[in-house]
Amino acid sequence: MKKIAFLLILAFGIFGCSSDDDSQQEVLGCTDPQSLNYNISATKDDGTCEYEVLGCTDPASSNYNPAANTDDGSCIYNKNVTFNFTQNWDGQSVTNADFNNTVYTNESGNFLNISKLRYLISRISLQKADGTTVNFEEYKLIDLTDPASLNLTPALMASTGDYTGISFVYGFNEADNTSGAYPDLNAANWNWPSMLGGGYHFMQMEGSFDDTSGAPQPYAYHNGTARVSNGVFEQNFIAFDFNQNFTITDDATIEIKMDISEWYKNPLLWDLNDRSVDLMMNYLAQKDMHRNGATVFSIGAITQ
Amino acid sequence: MKERSRKIYFLLMALLAIGLFPSCSSNDPDIVEPSEEYVPTPKPLTVPPIFARLLPPPNIPADNPQTEEGVALGRKLFFDPILSGNGTQACASCHKPSNSFTDDLQFSVGIDGIAGTRNSMPIYNLAWSINNKLFWDGRAQGAEIQALEPVTNPIEMHNTWENAVASLQSHVNYPELFKKAFGTNSITKELTAKALAQFERTLISANSPFDKYVLNEGTITPQELNGFQIFMDESRGDCFHCHGNENSPLWTDNIFHNNGLDAIITDKGLGNVSGDPNDDGLFKSPSLRNLAFTAPYMHDGRFATLDDVINHYSEGLVYSRTIDPLMKAVSRGGVQLTASEKADLKAFLLSLSDPSFINNPDFQNPN
Numbered sequence: 001m002k003k004i005a006f007l008l009i010l011a012f013g014i015f016g017c018s019s020d021d022d023s024q025q026e027v028l029g030c031t032d033p034q035s036l037n038y039n040i041s042a043t044k045d046d047g048t049c050e051y052e053v054l055g056c057t058d059p060a061s062s063n064y065n066p067a068a069n070t071d072d073g074s075c076i077y078n079k080n081v082t083f084n085f086t087q088n089w090d091g092q093s094v095t096n097a098d099f100n101n102t103v104y105t106n107e108s109g110n111f112l113n114i115s116k117l118r119y120l121i122s123r124i125s126l127q128k129a130d131g132t133t134v135n136f137e138e139y140k141l142i143d144l145t146d147p148a149s150l151n152l153t154p155a156l157m158a159s160t161g162d163y164t165g166i167s168f169v170y171g172f173n174e175a176d177n178t179s180g181a182y183p184d185l186n187a188a189n190w191n192w193p194s195m196l197g198g199g200y201h202f203m204q205m206e207g208s209f210d211d212t213s214g215a216p217q218p219y220a221y222h223n224g225t226a227r228v229s230n231g232v233f234e235q236n237f238i239a240f241d242f243n244q245n246f247t248i249t250d251d252a253t254i255e256i257k258m259d260i261s262e263w264y265k266n267p268l269l270w271d272l273n274d275r276s277v278d279l280m281m282n283y284l285a286q287k288d289m290h291r292n293g294a295t296v297f298s299i300g301a302i303t304q
Numbered sequence: 305m306k307e308r309s310r311k312i313y314f315l316l317m318a319l320l321a322i323g324l325f326p327s328c329s330s331n332d333p334d335i336v337e338p339s340e341e342y343v344p345t346p347k348p349l350t351v352p353p354i355f356a357r358l359l360p361p362p363n364i365p366a367d368n369p370q371t372e373e374g375v376a377l378g379r380k381l382f383f384d385p386i387l388s389g390n391g392t393q394a395c396a397s398c399h400k401p402s403n404s405f406t407d408d409l410q411f412s413v414g415i416d417g418i419a420g421t422r423n424s425m426p427i428y429n430l431a432w433s434i435n436n437k438l439f440w441d442g443r444a445q446g447a448e449i450q451a452l453e454p455v456t457n458p459i460e461m462h463n464t465w466e467n468a469v470a471s472l473q474s475h476v477n478y479p480e481l482f483k484k485a486f487g488t489n490s491i492t493k494e495l496t497a498k499a500l501a502q503f504e505r506t507l508i509s510a511n512s513p514f515d516k517y518v519l520n521e522g523t524i525t526p527q528e529l530n531g532f533q534i535f536m537d538e539s540r541g542d543c544f545h546c547h548g549n550e551n552s553p554l555w556t557d558n559i560f561h562n563n564g565l566d567a568i569i570t571d572k573g574l575g576n577v578s579g580d581p582n583d584d585g586l587f588k589s590p591s592l593r594n595l596a597f598t599a600p601y602m603h604d605g606r607f608a609t610l611d612d613v614i615n616h617y618s619e620g621l622v623y624s625r626t627i628d629p630l631m632k633a634v635s636r637g638g639v640q641l642t643a644s645e646k647a648d649l650k651a652f653l654l655s656l657s658d659p660s661f662i663n664n665p666d667f668q669n670p671n
Contacts, residue, residue, distance in 0.1 A: 100582040100626075115582075115629060180551035183360045187434050189557040191549050193536045204545075206629040218629035222538075277632035278539045 036069070062159060078157035079304075080251045081134075083124060085142045085150050086300060087117065090261040096144045100207075107265035110272040112209035112219065114260070118143045119203040120190070121256070122172050123239075126158055127165035134158045139172070139182070141190060160248050166299055168256070171202030171237035177225065196281055197225030197233035203289075205263070209272045219276035221263065223293070226286035236286055238293045246302050255300030262296040263289065342487040344371035349431060352510035354519055354553050362431035362505070368448060368498045370505060373485040376670070378503025380481065381496060383669040387468050388415050388461035395454065395500065398424045401667050404594035405507060410605030414459040421571065423605030426598045428509040428661065429591065430501075434558050440587045440603040441573045442560060447501035452493060465493040472496065509593050509661040510553065514652075518550050524655050531652025534645050541617070541639065541649055545630050546589045555593050555656060560586035564621035564631040565602065573603065575626075585626050596657035610653060614646050 029042025030049035037050045055068025056075035063076045087094040089104050100115050122139035136154035143149045171177070177199030180186060190200050205221040226234040264270040268288045279285040347370050349362050364370060381387065385394045398412040399405040405427035411419040422440055430438075436446045444450035454460045455468050472478040472491045479489035486495050514532075516522030524532075534541040536549060546563075548555035560574045562585040569575075575584035587603045601607040607616065618641040621627075621634040633639045641649065661667075 180358055183358060186358045186552045187360055187432070187554065189545065189548060189552050191544075191551045193538075193544065193549065195533065195536060208629060215635075216623075217635065218627075218632045220629050220632060277629075280538045 075160075077160045079160060079248055080153055081126070081136075081158045081248070082151055082153040082251070082253045083121075083140075084253050084255045084300075085121070085140070085152075085258070086255055087144065087258045087260055090259060094144075094260060099144070104261070106261060106270065106272070108269050108271040108273075110209045110264075112207055112272060114205065114207040116145075116204055116206040117260070118190075118201075119205075119258070120171055120185075120200060121152075122169045122176055124152075124154070124166075124168040126163050127167070128159075129162035129164050139176070141185060141188060158248055158252070160250075162245070162247050164245055165242060166244050166254065167239065167241040168297075169237050169239050170293060170297065171224070172200055173237050173239070174235050177235075177237070192224040193280070196227045199225055202237065205260070209276065212273055217272075217276060219272050220279065221289070222280050223286065223289045224280065226283050226290070227281055228283055234283075234287070236290050238290060240297050242299050244299050244302075248304065250304040252302060252304040254302050257298050257300040258296055259298070260296075263292050266292055266295045268292055342483075344373040344485055344487070346370070347372040347375060349505060349508065352508060352515075354510050354515050355432065355508075358551055358553055359432055360434075363434070363436065364431060364505065365446065365448065368501060370502050371485065373481070374499050374502040375506055377481045377485040378499035378501065379667075379670050381500055382503050383671050386471050386475065387455050387463060387496075389463040389467070390415050391471075393461050396669065398454075398460070399427050401664075401669075402597065402662055404428060404509070404597040404662055406598050408599065410600050412460070414457070415462050416459070418459045420459050422603055423600060425590070426594060427504055428507045428593065429554060430507070431505045432554055434554075437558070437588065441577050442588055443577045447504050448494070448497045451497035451500040451504075455493075469493055469496070507661075507667060509658045511660045512593065512656045512658040514550075514655040515553065515658070517655075518553070525651065527648050527651045528655045529652075531648035531650065531655075534641070534649045535652055539639075540641065540645065542630065542632075543592075543617075546628075547592050554591055556589045556591040558588065560588055561628040561630070562586050562624065562626045563617075564623070564627050564634055565606070565616070567622045567624055569624055569626070571604065582626060585624055592653055592656050594657050594661065596654050597662055610650050611646070614641070614649055617641075618646060 027039070027041050027043040028046040029039030029044075030037050031042045031045040032038055032049045035049035035051055037048065050069070052070045053065070053068045054070050054072040055065030056063050057068050057071040058064060058075045060077070061075040062078050063074065094102070094114065094117075098114065100113055103111050103113055105111055118141060120139060120141050124136045124138075126134040128134065134156065136156055138152055138154045140152045141149060179191065179194060179198035182200070185191070185200055192199050192201050201222060201224045203221070203223040206219065208216045208218055211217045224236060226236045228234055268291055270288070270292065275282070275285050279289075349364070349370055351362060368374075381395075382399075383394050383396045385391050385397070387394065393415045398407045400407055403426070406424045410423060411421060412424045413419045425440065430447050438444040438447065438450040444453060452465070455463050455465060469491050472482075478491065482491050482495060482499075483489040485499055488495075513522055513524055514528070517524045532550075535543045535547075546557050546559070546561055548557070560583065566585065569585035572584045574586040575581060577583075595601075595610060599608060599610070601610070601613050607613045617638050619637040621631050621638045623634050627634060
């Protein structure tokens with residue numbers, strides 16, 4: 001008991017002495033060395049200690065954290081993505097300037113030119129590394145004679161970050177391929193006859209080729225729903241799903257390439273002398289287009 | 305006395321300032337002229353149900369909204385020969401309501417008795433001319449531009465715009481009608497064209513038997529239905545690629561094609577406008593509505609009857625370098641329809657004609 005009392009007295013003595021010795025006033029401030037504003041000379045904590053809050057500190061970002069004071073590099077931004085549809089013949093660029101003028105040789109050895117190329121792409125989506133997807137709602141009727149149709153910038157933006165894949169549908173999938181549902185496509189006469197299953201064309205590729213005697217003959221390579229028999233139809237769209245690692249850091253342009261020569265060769269060798277016109281109601285022709293279509297599209301440059 | 309009037313003056317000013325005398329403002333010369341404030345009565349187009357369901361909204365230029373007064377003025381102008389050089393010919397001379405706003409001649413004849421080289425065109429559904437390229441060769445971009453042309457065309461109304469505007473300006477009614485339509489009585493050719501375009505956009509045709517059939521409000525005959533199947537069949541008519549279908553009720557793609565009329569192209573059509581030889585002999589696909597009233601047919605009116613047209617597609621196609629690939633049976637002269645297929649196709653085509661359009665009282669001569 002006595003001992004304790006003594007210690008207490010001693011403690012008081014020391015405490016009192018030290019302040020007396022410095023002959024200084026008490027310094028208010030943050031006294032926690034773990035804080036951001038630790039004041040080494042503070043003698044008395046006044047409750048002002050501030051601690052690090054990690055997060056995104058850029059108000060322009062989509063995940064701005066007003067409470068954060070230390071940027072941890074996690075800011076995410078929404079960026080415009082533009083899809084740029086380009087066409088080539090085995091690597092050689094094809095534009096409407098080539099229409100009627102440039103002669104191509106397909107795998108079967110047919111000499112042909114192109115006077116029309118229109119096709120439909122829908123359901124474009126981007127797969128993110130975190131497992132989420134960005135699903136764009138727009139569909140696009142690409143028409144080489146209309147330069148504006150070669151680009152699509154969907155209303156929805158994509159967030160910055162790592163991505164692992166790009167997918168889209170050539171044509172319309174079964175649910176989307178509803179007769180008469182799209183006013184702009186109706187006005188463009190893009191409809192596929194109801195007797196062939198209805199909905200819309202997926203592609204119209206037309207031009208002329210030289211037949212075996214060298215005379216020009218028309219071809220109309222039109223693709224859409226396949227008619228099996230009266231009233232029986234088979235879906236014919238192609239869903240593409242490309243593994244593609246890329247990072248979106250800014251407004252980005254993604255090139256989607258069509259290699260037109262692939263429609264004629266892979267896996268099926270297409271000879272225009274055998275199949276040039278009246279292909280829409282030809283079930284086998286429609287399914288062969290579907291098979292050859294699988295290697296027609298690829299992802300080109302991604303720029304930002 | 306002086307003191308008193310000053311007091312009244314201040315009182316009045318105060319009242320004015322707090323807006324108790326709003327009517328005074330129009331008398332104040334510093335405030336906007338009444339004509340600039342004047343707004344004609346908006347009169348949006350009545351979109352027919354089948355268009356509302358299947359087509360994009362009508363395309364109206366932002367600087368020429370449809371108004372009651374504008375349409376009324378345009379209608380009066382359309383039927384008035386005042387725009388022509390000698391006061392004998394109106395737009396309606398070559399664009400008659402009873403012919404679905406074309407005429408029944410191969411080549412229309414202008415005021416000097418000289419015939420042109422193109423068949424007059426019917427006028428309807430202009431607000432859905434999706435690329436807005438008017439004339440057979442697409443050379444006029446929009447109705448406001450198009451309407452400037454016939455007045456000065458030497459083989460049509462053969463006038464000058466100075467003269468046409470002067471005639472309108474000195475007319476007893478027109479200055480007032482322009483004021484009602486556009487808020488100014490100072491007439492210009494641009495305002496004249498705007499009024500004409502507003503009237504032309506009201507000429508909407510969407511009430512044929514086939515329209516009613518599509519809307520489930522009417523039926524068509526088995527023959528017409530069979531004709532429609534031929535129209536839609538790629539190996540028989542294959543007309544739908546250029547001329548619409550049941551979900552594309554304009555019955556035209558509004559695009560330019562060479563449909564195999566001539567081996568040697570004399571009228572270059574679109575090629576004259578674009579300068580591209582690949583466009584030589586290409587003309588705008590006409591809509592197939594109202595064919596019952598629009599003979600003769602084609603850009604040069606060469607076919608007097610629909611039978612002639614169908615025979616052309618069936619066995620009369622001729623090759624030229626720019627022929628459309630969809631004229632795919634050209635090596636055989638055409639798709640070779642049988643006599644009954646031809647009759648059915650014709651019956652179907654006629655089911656696209658709309659008598660209520662040509663008889664619409666709003667579209668007749670108001671003068």
